Amino acid sequence: MRVRVVIAAGLALVAGVVVVLLLLPAQRRAGSDYVPEFGPAAQLRAGGSHCEHNQLIPGDTGALNLLVGTYGRPTPRIDVTVTAPGQGVVTRGSLPPGHRQGRVIVPVERVDRSVGAADVCIATGPGGRTVLYGEGQSIRLAWLRPGSESRLSFLPTIAHRLGLAKLNPLGSWLILFLALVLAVAWFIALRTVVREVGP
Amino acid sequence: MSSVTEARPGAPGQPRAAARPPRWRFIRRIPRAARWCALVAFLNAAVWAGLTPIFHVPDETSHVAYLQYLAETGKVPNTPGGNGISDEEAGVMEQLRFNDVVGFRDELSLSSEAEQRNLDLVERNRPNPANGGGVIETSGQPPLYYALGSAIYLASPWKGLTQRVLLIRLLSALCAAATTLFVFMFLRELFAEPWTWTVGALAVAFQPMVGFMAGGVHPDNLFFAASAALLFGLARAFRRGLTPALGAGIGAALAVGVLSKINFYALLPGAVFALGMLVWRAHGRRGDAVRGAAVSLALLAVALGGYAVLNKTVWDRQALGGGVENAADVSVNRGAAGVEPINLREQLTYTWQLYLPRLPFMHDQFGYFPPYSVWFKGTIGKLGWLDTYWPNWVYRLALGIFVPLLVLAALALWRRRQALVRIWPALLSYAVLAAGVMGSIGFFGIRFTRDTGYDFAQARYLFPFLAFYGAFVALAALGAGRRFGRPLGAALVMLAMIHGLLAQLLVISRFYA
Numbered sequence: 001m002r003v004r005v006v007i008a009a010g011l012a013l014v015a016g017v018v019v020v021l022l023l024l025p026a027q028r029r030a031g032s033d034y035v036p037e038f039g040p041a042a043q044l045r046a047g048g049s050h051c052e053h054n055q056l057i058p059g060d061t062g063a064l065n066l067l068v069g070t071y072g073r074p075t076p077r078i079d080v081t082v083t084a085p086g087q088g089v090v091t092r093g094s095l096p097p098g099h100r101q102g103r104v105i106v107p108v109e110r111v112d113r114s115v116g117a118a119d120v121c122i123a124t125g126p127g128g129r130t131v132l133y134g135e136g137q138s139i140r141l142a143w144l145r146p147g148s149e150s151r152l153s154f155l156p157t158i159a160h161r162l163g164l165a166k167l168n169p170l171g172s173w174l175i176l177f178l179a180l181v182l183a184v185a186w187f188i189a190l191r192t193v194v195r196e197v198g199p
Numbered sequence: 200m201s202s203v204t205e206a207r208p209g210a211p212g213q214p215r216a217a218a219r220p221p222r223w224r225f226i227r228r229i230p231r232a233a234r235w236c237a238l239v240a241f242l243n244a245a246v247w248a249g250l251t252p253i254f255h256v257p258d259e260t261s262h263v264a265y266l267q268y269l270a271e272t273g274k275v276p277n278t279p280g281g282n283g284i285s286d287e288e289a290g291v292m293e294q295l296r297f298n299d300v301v302g303f304r305d306e307l308s309l310s311s312e313a314e315q316r317n318l319d320l321v322e323r324n325r326p327n328p329a330n331g332g333g334v335i336e337t338s339g340q341p342p343l344y345y346a347l348g349s350a351i352y353l354a355s356p357w358k359g360l361t362q363r364v365l366l367i368r369l370l371s372a373l374c375a376a377a378t379t380l381f382v383f384m385f386l387r388e389l390f391a392e393p394w395t396w397t398v399g400a401l402a403v404a405f406q407p408m409v410g411f412m413a414g415g416v417h418p419d420n421l422f423f424a425a426s427a428a429l430l431f432g433l434a435r436a437f438r439r440g441l442t443p444a445l446g447a448g449i450g451a452a453l454a455v456g457v458l459s460k461i462n463f464y465a466l467l468p469g470a471v472f473a474l475g476m477l478v479w480r481a482h483g484r485r486g487d488a489v490r491g492a493a494v495s496l497a498l499l500a501v502a503l504g505g506y507a508v509l510n511k512t513v514w515d516r517q518a519l520g521g522g523v524e525n526a527a528d529v530s531v532n533r534g535a536a537g538v539e540p541i542n543l544r545e546q547l548t549y550t551w552q553l554y555l556p557r558l559p560f561m562h563d564q565f566g567y568f569p570p571y572s573v574w575f576k577g578t579i580g581k582l583g584w585l586d587t588y589w590p591n592w593v594y595r596l597a598l599g600i601f602v603p604l605l606v607l608a609a610l611a612l613w614r615r616r617q618a619l620v621r622i623w624p625a626l627l628s629y630a631v632l633a634a635g636v637m638g639s640i641g642f643f644g645i646r647f648t649r650d651t652g653y654d655f656a657q658a659r660y661l662f663p664f665l666a667f668y669g670a671f672v673a674l675a676a677l678g679a680g681r682r683f684g685r686p687l688g689a690a691l692v693m694l695a696m697i698h699g700l701l702a703q704l705l706v707i708s709r710f711y712a
Contacts, residue, residue, distance in 0.1 A: 002686065003685055003686055003688075003689040005686070006686045006689040006690045006693065007689055007693060010689075010690065010693030010694075010696075010697070011693075013693075013697070014693075014696075014697055014700065017697070017701075021704065026712055029305075029307055029310075029712065030310070031307060031310050031311060032305070032306060032307070034296050034299035034300070034303075034306060036299075036303055056311070056313060056314075058310060058311050059311060114311045114312065114313045116313060142305065151712070154712065157712075158707060158711045158712050161307065161308065161309070161310045161710075161711040162250060162707065162711050164308070164309040164310070164314070164315045165252065165253060165295055165308065165309045165314075165315065165318055165361055166249070166252075166253060166361050166362070166364075166365050167357055167359070167361065167362035167363075167365040167366065168365075174249060175250075177249075178246045178249045178250055181242050181245060181246050181249075182242070182243065182246045182700070182703075184242060185238075185239045185242035185243045185246070186696060188235055188238060188239050188242070189235075189236075189239045189401050189404070189405070189692065189696065190692075191235075192232055192235040192236065192239070192397055192401070193397060193398075193401065193688075193689050193692050195232070196232045196393065196394050196396075196397040197394040197397060197398060197685050197688050197689050197692075198394065198685045198686075198689075
């Protein structure tokens, strides 16, 4: 068995794995309020509501990921309303009743651009008590991007995020630059293997 | 493992003979393949530096704090009750939401332009960068890595902390390149088959935890390079005899090591033992060997002495920076009032269980199996501040790959058992070196765990022996025999590359997706 054959098979495997990974559905996190889910933070009675103030709603938001507890009963209807000073209602959405307690996704109207200083209110419909989780009095608000998308279609967002908070004159192109550097490293490594280990 | 006959210049793995200016000669003496492997390690680590969010390499916050204080003031951080980090670093950490992201796998790194603008504002206003200096966990460390990083910090045309950190990370990438180079040279002294040198060195170059660490501001990287250099120097001396020149190389590795990270002290007993063995075994050329050992120890003494003088006269702290003294405090449980002293039996059983299965008469010190949970899983990949890892099936799959490789490596050793007997002084020296490091991890681990309740050991604590990792990979390939050895070697390099790539994708997924 020749070394080149092994390398070719390895590269084919890499290509296959990368293609599969890119085409699979991705996590779709848009951002959060950075509150950890350490325990119960708010308890709503039927028709009650809880608001979090001065929130940053990340751009490309299309849903809210909430951890809810209902003492084993089906979840009540959950309404989410986001308002911001001078903008009125930024987005809203609701989840029909009847889900199992635990993690629920409340779809909201898409928010294209980040909105600061927003008030996020969560209200429950008829039913039993509902517990929202977070830390202290603050509940965790984990925002998701709308719909379903593969990692490939999510790549521009990842590229944008990866370009933030570092020395980076390339902006979103940084990820491509890093991929190029890695490709050069791979090329040198494989060339060295062919030369030193065998053809 | 058998002796290597000198290959002719220009042969695979050998330098080409060519007329070059004298100053380049020492570089030309390094095999071409070794230089390529080192370049690969640098590029791979540079990619890690670019994709890992600032401060998300273990302890990077406190290493940056030390480095920044040294760069800004020329002093090491040693102010009791002072600020652990500067206002600038605190401001940057706050804007990065570092404390909200580290340890919380659901949290993204910065994800919006609004957050970036807030960070830019802090970096433009530049709160006081020089008011750190308080005693923090890194304060007792020696300053060499930080001093090198300070030069980059000061020379950087960009003044923002996040920008400077990325540049300093490239210093760590250079250390990874040096480590890989010395691993190659170590393997060259160990194996007669030149192709194994490339296989082992590239396996180290692409090892994801090595690359990840080399993508952060962390003195471990210089420590790993010095350790690899020490092992190379010793391997060469055991094979060719200790000379004053080689002694100077070993001494340089010792000097850089003790000035880079306090953990290197654990290698000193083994290094001294090895030098003793080299002198003892140098039957015909004992004079050369004695002079070589003397040069090594003199360089070590100069480094330690100079460091002690600086500590006492310039930085006004204990002779070895508080490192050994702190270790001594820990050993007698000073400062841990009310804590039961640790007896020898506990110490030994803890250290045993760190690396080996618990014996029936031993009290369970961990509640899990450290050889798998700490060393194996940690080597396969626990990234970030140990908050970025794969699902368990990935580690089980890796174990399924590792076990056959272990068998192949054992087979290769068995086939070379006669050579192993011949080089027993070298093997014994490596064992003493390893025992020093492994023992020190056990020594500090049980005290740390008792004082804080947290686990201590991380896989990187054994990375001073990356040369052995490279040797293991080379042996596994050799174990496949003459026909399949080379293809398996190439496959193992491919495997290392894929492993590294998947780890990079894991980090991207954790922090950006």
